Amino acid sequence: MTDWLNDYTNKRDALIAANAYDPAHERASCGVGLVAAIDGKPRRDVVEKSIQALKNVWHRGAVDADGKTGDGAGIRLDIPQEFFRAQVEGTGHKPSTAKIAVGMIFLPRINMNAQEAARTIVESELIREGFFIYGWRQVPIDIDVIGDKAKATRPEIEQVMFRDPQGRKGNALERELFVIRRRIEKRVIEAQIPSFYVCSLSVQTIIYKGMFLAQDIDQFYPDLKDERFVSRAAIYHQRYSTNTFPQWWLAQPFRMLAHNG
Secondary structure, eight states: OHHHHHHHHHHHHHHHHTTSOOGGGOOSSOEEEEEEOTTOOOBHHHHHHHHHHHHHTGGGSOBOTTSSOBSOEEEEEEOOHHHHHHHHHHTTOOOOSSOOEEEEEEEOSSOHHHHHHHHHHHHHHHHHTTOEEEEEEEOOOOGGGSOHHHHHHOOEEEEEEEEOTTOOOHHHHHHHHHHHHHHHHHHHHHTTOOSOEEEEEESSEEEEEESSOGGGHHHHOGGGGOTTOOBSEEEEEEOOOSSSOOOGGGOSOOSSOOOOO
Protein backbone atom coordinates (compact mmCIF):
# COMPACT_ATOMS: atom_id res chain seq x y z
CA MET A 1 0.00 0.00 0.00
CA THR A 2 2.86 2.40 0.84
CA ASP A 3 4.58 1.76 -2.51
CA TRP A 4 1.33 2.41 -4.38
CA LEU A 5 0.71 5.63 -2.47
CA ASN A 6 4.25 6.92 -3.03
CA ASP A 7 4.03 6.14 -6.74
CA TYR A 8 0.67 7.88 -7.01
CA THR A 9 1.91 10.93 -5.08
CA ASN A 10 5.05 11.29 -7.17
CA LYS A 11 3.13 11.06 -10.44
CA ARG A 12 0.47 13.47 -9.20
CA ASP A 13 3.09 15.99 -8.13
CA ALA A 14 4.81 15.69 -11.53
CA LEU A 15 1.52 16.46 -13.29
CA ILE A 16 0.93 19.46 -11.02
CA ALA A 17 4.43 20.78 -11.70
CA ALA A 18 3.82 20.43 -15.45
CA ASN A 19 0.52 22.35 -15.16
CA ALA A 20 -1.29 19.27 -16.46
CA TYR A 21 -3.40 18.72 -13.34
CA ASP A 22 -4.87 20.90 -10.60
CA PRO A 23 -6.49 19.26 -7.53
CA ALA A 24 -8.81 22.28 -7.30
CA HIS A 25 -10.54 21.04 -10.45
CA GLU A 26 -11.74 17.85 -8.77
CA ARG A 27 -15.57 17.66 -8.74
CA ALA A 28 -18.23 15.15 -7.83
CA SER A 29 -19.59 14.99 -11.36
CA CYS A 30 -19.66 12.92 -14.53
CA GLY A 31 -16.62 11.10 -15.85
CA VAL A 32 -15.70 11.80 -19.45
CA GLY A 33 -12.68 11.22 -21.64
CA LEU A 34 -11.23 10.89 -25.12
CA VAL A 35 -8.98 8.30 -26.70
CA ALA A 36 -7.57 9.09 -30.15
CA ALA A 37 -5.09 7.72 -32.67
CA ILE A 38 -2.77 10.63 -33.36
CA ASP A 39 -2.10 9.33 -36.88
CA GLY A 40 -5.83 9.51 -37.63
CA LYS A 41 -6.08 5.84 -38.62
CA PRO A 42 -8.84 3.56 -37.27
CA ARG A 43 -7.49 1.04 -34.78
CA ARG A 44 -8.94 -1.65 -32.57
CA ASP A 45 -6.95 -0.58 -29.53
CA VAL A 46 -8.62 2.86 -29.56
CA VAL A 47 -11.93 1.10 -28.92
CA GLU A 48 -10.49 -1.27 -26.34
CA LYS A 49 -8.70 1.48 -24.42
CA SER A 50 -11.75 3.73 -24.40
CA ILE A 51 -13.91 0.90 -23.06
CA GLN A 52 -11.34 0.20 -20.34
CA ALA A 53 -11.12 3.90 -19.52
CA LEU A 54 -14.92 4.07 -19.21
CA LYS A 55 -14.85 1.10 -16.86
CA ASN A 56 -12.22 2.91 -14.78
CA VAL A 57 -14.53 5.89 -14.15
CA TRP A 58 -17.47 3.77 -12.96
CA HIS A 59 -17.25 5.55 -9.60
CA ARG A 60 -18.29 8.85 -11.20
CA GLY A 61 -21.90 7.64 -11.43
CA ALA A 62 -24.43 6.33 -8.93
CA VAL A 63 -25.83 2.80 -8.75
CA ASP A 64 -29.45 1.95 -8.00
CA ALA A 65 -30.44 -0.25 -5.07
CA ASP A 66 -30.86 -3.18 -7.45
CA GLY A 67 -27.07 -3.09 -7.90
CA LYS A 68 -27.18 -3.22 -11.71
CA THR A 69 -28.97 -0.07 -12.88
CA GLY A 70 -26.63 2.85 -13.45
CA ASP A 71 -27.00 6.58 -14.07
CA GLY A 72 -26.06 5.92 -17.67
CA ALA A 73 -22.88 5.27 -19.61
CA GLY A 74 -21.89 5.23 -23.25
CA ILE A 75 -19.32 5.60 -25.98
CA ARG A 76 -19.15 7.47 -29.28
CA LEU A 77 -17.08 5.86 -32.05
CA ASP A 78 -16.44 6.02 -35.76
CA ILE A 79 -18.78 3.76 -37.73
CA PRO A 80 -16.72 0.61 -38.45
CA GLN A 81 -17.39 0.13 -42.15
CA GLU A 82 -16.13 -3.46 -42.40
CA PHE A 83 -18.38 -4.54 -39.54
CA PHE A 84 -21.48 -2.92 -41.02
CA ARG A 85 -20.78 -4.19 -44.52
CA ALA A 86 -21.12 -7.67 -43.06
CA GLN A 87 -24.40 -6.66 -41.40
CA VAL A 88 -25.71 -5.27 -44.70
CA GLU A 89 -24.80 -8.50 -46.47
CA GLY A 90 -26.80 -10.29 -43.80
CA THR A 91 -29.90 -8.43 -44.99
CA GLY A 92 -29.44 -9.84 -48.51
CA HIS A 93 -27.97 -6.66 -50.02
CA LYS A 94 -24.57 -6.22 -51.59
CA PRO A 95 -23.17 -2.96 -50.21
CA SER A 96 -21.82 -0.46 -52.72
CA THR A 97 -18.50 1.35 -52.39
CA ALA A 98 -20.32 4.26 -50.72
CA LYS A 99 -19.93 4.57 -46.96
CA ILE A 100 -22.64 2.93 -44.90
CA ALA A 101 -24.54 5.37 -42.68
CA VAL A 102 -26.18 4.13 -39.51
CA GLY A 103 -28.94 5.39 -37.25
CA MET A 104 -28.85 4.06 -33.68
CA ILE A 105 -32.49 4.24 -32.60
CA PHE A 106 -34.38 3.68 -29.35
CA LEU A 107 -37.92 2.50 -30.16
CA PRO A 108 -40.95 1.76 -27.96
CA ARG A 109 -40.37 -1.83 -26.85
CA ILE A 110 -43.84 -3.04 -25.87
CA ASN A 111 -46.14 -1.11 -28.23
CA MET A 112 -45.63 -2.85 -31.58
CA ASN A 113 -47.92 -0.49 -33.48
CA ALA A 114 -45.98 2.53 -32.23
CA GLN A 115 -42.73 0.73 -33.01
CA GLU A 116 -43.73 0.12 -36.62
CA ALA A 117 -45.07 3.66 -36.99
CA ALA A 118 -41.70 5.02 -35.81
CA ARG A 119 -39.80 2.87 -38.32
CA THR A 120 -42.09 4.10 -41.09
CA ILE A 121 -41.39 7.73 -40.18
CA VAL A 122 -37.63 7.13 -40.17
CA GLU A 123 -37.69 5.34 -43.51
CA SER A 124 -39.97 7.85 -45.23
CA GLU A 125 -37.80 10.80 -44.24
CA LEU A 126 -34.63 9.08 -45.44
CA ILE A 127 -36.23 8.07 -48.74
CA ARG A 128 -37.65 11.58 -49.16
CA GLU A 129 -34.10 12.94 -49.30
CA GLY A 130 -32.84 10.30 -51.72
CA PHE A 131 -31.19 7.78 -49.40
CA PHE A 132 -31.20 4.05 -50.12
CA ILE A 133 -32.16 1.94 -47.11
CA TYR A 134 -30.42 -1.41 -46.70
CA GLY A 135 -32.61 -2.43 -43.78
CA TRP A 136 -32.97 -2.58 -40.02
CA ARG A 137 -30.83 -4.51 -37.59
CA GLN A 138 -31.85 -5.54 -34.09
CA VAL A 139 -28.81 -4.73 -31.97
CA PRO A 140 -27.64 -7.75 -29.92
CA ILE A 141 -27.88 -7.07 -26.19
CA ASP A 142 -27.42 -9.02 -22.96
CA ILE A 143 -30.19 -7.98 -20.57
CA ASP A 144 -28.84 -10.19 -17.78
CA VAL A 145 -26.27 -7.52 -16.88
CA ILE A 146 -28.80 -4.72 -16.26
CA GLY A 147 -30.96 -4.15 -13.20
CA ASP A 148 -34.72 -4.37 -12.74
CA LYS A 149 -35.31 -0.64 -13.27
CA ALA A 150 -33.19 -0.60 -16.41
CA LYS A 151 -35.06 -3.64 -17.73
CA ALA A 152 -38.46 -2.15 -16.97
CA THR A 153 -37.69 1.03 -18.91
CA ARG A 154 -35.40 -0.28 -21.64
CA PRO A 155 -36.30 0.55 -25.24
CA GLU A 156 -36.14 -1.65 -28.32
CA ILE A 157 -32.67 -0.91 -29.72
CA GLU A 158 -32.29 -1.08 -33.49
CA GLN A 159 -30.05 0.27 -36.24
CA VAL A 160 -31.20 1.51 -39.62
CA MET A 161 -28.47 1.07 -42.26
CA PHE A 162 -28.46 3.14 -45.45
CA ARG A 163 -26.32 4.92 -48.06
CA ASP A 164 -26.44 8.07 -50.17
CA PRO A 165 -26.64 7.36 -53.95
CA GLN A 166 -26.26 11.10 -54.59
CA GLY A 167 -22.65 11.06 -53.43
CA ARG A 168 -22.92 13.79 -50.80
CA LYS A 169 -19.95 13.73 -48.44
CA GLY A 170 -18.46 15.29 -45.33
CA ASN A 171 -20.21 18.15 -43.58
CA ALA A 172 -22.77 18.53 -46.38
CA LEU A 173 -23.99 14.98 -45.77
CA GLU A 174 -23.96 15.37 -41.99
CA ARG A 175 -26.01 18.59 -42.27
CA GLU A 176 -28.56 16.75 -44.40
CA LEU A 177 -28.80 13.99 -41.80
CA PHE A 178 -29.22 16.60 -39.06
CA VAL A 179 -32.20 18.08 -40.89
CA ILE A 180 -33.67 14.62 -41.46
CA ARG A 181 -33.31 13.75 -37.78
CA ARG A 182 -35.14 16.93 -36.78
CA ARG A 183 -37.95 16.15 -39.21
CA ILE A 184 -38.20 12.63 -37.83
CA GLU A 185 -38.37 13.92 -34.27
CA LYS A 186 -41.07 16.44 -35.16
CA ARG A 187 -43.23 13.82 -36.83
CA VAL A 188 -42.75 11.39 -33.92
CA ILE A 189 -43.92 14.06 -31.48
CA GLU A 190 -46.94 14.85 -33.66
CA ALA A 191 -47.78 11.13 -33.80
CA GLN A 192 -47.42 10.93 -29.99
CA ILE A 193 -45.07 7.96 -30.19
CA PRO A 194 -43.48 7.34 -26.76
CA SER A 195 -39.98 6.12 -25.90
CA PHE A 196 -38.46 7.12 -29.24
CA TYR A 197 -34.97 8.58 -29.39
CA VAL A 198 -32.27 8.90 -32.04
CA CYS A 199 -28.95 8.21 -30.33
CA SER A 200 -27.05 8.94 -33.55
CA LEU A 201 -27.80 9.32 -37.26
CA SER A 202 -24.59 9.73 -39.19
CA VAL A 203 -22.23 8.40 -41.83
CA GLN A 204 -19.29 9.16 -39.53
CA THR A 205 -20.07 8.22 -35.92
CA ILE A 206 -22.25 5.93 -33.84
CA ILE A 207 -23.24 5.95 -30.17
CA TYR A 208 -23.77 2.94 -27.90
CA LYS A 209 -25.25 3.92 -24.54
CA GLY A 210 -27.72 2.93 -21.84
CA MET A 211 -28.56 2.57 -18.15
CA PHE A 212 -26.11 -0.24 -17.46
CA LEU A 213 -23.06 0.06 -15.23
CA ALA A 214 -19.99 1.37 -17.05
CA GLN A 215 -18.18 -1.89 -16.34
CA ASP A 216 -20.81 -3.80 -18.36
CA ILE A 217 -20.94 -1.76 -21.58
CA ASP A 218 -19.29 -4.36 -23.79
CA GLN A 219 -21.20 -7.15 -22.09
CA PHE A 220 -24.53 -5.45 -22.75
CA TYR A 221 -23.47 -4.56 -26.30
CA PRO A 222 -21.48 -7.55 -27.68
CA ASP A 223 -20.87 -5.54 -30.89
CA LEU A 224 -18.14 -3.68 -29.03
CA LYS A 225 -16.15 -6.90 -28.56
CA ASP A 226 -15.97 -7.53 -32.30
CA GLU A 227 -12.43 -7.16 -33.67
CA ARG A 228 -13.84 -5.30 -36.69
CA PHE A 229 -15.00 -2.50 -34.41
CA VAL A 230 -12.22 0.03 -34.99
CA SER A 231 -12.13 3.80 -34.62
CA ARG A 232 -9.87 6.81 -35.02
CA ALA A 233 -11.21 8.34 -31.81
CA ALA A 234 -13.64 7.54 -29.02
CA ILE A 235 -15.49 9.71 -26.51
CA TYR A 236 -16.69 7.86 -23.41
CA HIS A 237 -18.98 9.09 -20.65
CA GLN A 238 -20.19 7.96 -17.23
CA ARG A 239 -23.17 10.02 -16.13
CA TYR A 240 -23.64 11.46 -12.64
CA SER A 241 -27.31 12.48 -12.70
CA THR A 242 -28.07 15.67 -10.82
CA ASN A 243 -31.22 17.61 -11.77
CA THR A 244 -32.83 14.81 -13.86
CA PHE A 245 -33.44 11.16 -13.06
CA PRO A 246 -31.53 8.47 -14.95
CA GLN A 247 -33.20 7.55 -18.24
CA TRP A 248 -32.01 5.58 -21.24
CA TRP A 249 -32.10 8.55 -23.60
CA LEU A 250 -30.28 10.82 -21.11
CA ALA A 251 -27.24 8.56 -21.02
CA GLN A 252 -24.30 10.17 -22.82
CA PRO A 253 -22.44 10.92 -25.06
CA PHE A 254 -25.07 12.84 -26.94
CA ARG A 255 -24.99 13.16 -30.71
CA MET A 256 -22.54 16.07 -30.84
CA LEU A 257 -20.87 16.18 -27.43
CA ALA A 258 -20.41 14.75 -23.97
CA HIS A 259 -21.24 16.95 -21.00
CA ASN A 260 -19.25 16.86 -17.79
CA GLY A 261 -21.52 18.76 -15.44
